[in-house]
Amino acid sequence: MDRSQKAESVASLNAVFNEVGLVVVTRNLGMSVGQSTALRSKMSEAGASYKVAKNRLAKLALKDTQYEGLEVHLTGPTALAWSIDPIAAAKAAVDFAKTNDKLEIVGGAMGSTQLNADGIKALASMPSLDELRAKIVGLVNAPATKVVQLVNAPAAKLARVFGAYGAKDAA
Known part of the structure; x- marks a missing residue:
């Protein structure tokens, strides 16, 4: 990925963070391509999106958004799920994590409110x-x-x- 592609990726993620209602940070612990594809399709059915992004680029994209506090969760093999509906991404991620032990919910945020893994699971039950x-x-x-x-x-x-x-x- 060259410099212009990185800048484009940061800009698109920043635009996403400025318009969504919920961001969930997950840790994928060796998911296969098929499992990742199944998760993405489950997310899109729920009206959410799922993306694996480089932690450094995601941290840059979080700057000047209400989700800046998520930087602490961006270590190791992470991915981001988001949705405009404040429950859709959490529900899809938690449902998938119940059936697949290779996906771990790390935390997230609903607007400026930071949520830990238990908070995301509680939000998913609503x-x-x-x-x-x-x-x-x-x-x-x-x-x-x-x-x-x-x-x-x-x-x-x-x-x-x-x-x-x-x-x-x-x-």
Whole structure:
């Protein structure tokens, strides 16, 4: 990688750090190409990205961003996962780490809030933004459904009573 490619890599990573909601630092301990490809596809399905970057270049890219505190985690064979959704990258990384012992969660940050490995795992256990939206829609729809059921209930009871009287008269 020549100097211009390094500068381009630092600039693109810096742009990413300025617009994402969460960055997770992982340590890959001898993952194969197939495992790395599976992780990348899992990340993209979740709406996140995963990149192995040189630690020195990543530290340069972190300068003047809210994620500057992540420099302490960038030692050894590390990789970065990020997403705009504050939960997607954490959830995908933790799910993959559960099934693959060669991926270790080191830490991360959500904005200027630094998180250790346990913080990332706790964040991954929270529902995603889409799941929360679905719950809210369900809660909003529930009262309307109950109102309709209450309005229809007396009519149904009357129909049953009339049906019972009709059956009694016929017998």
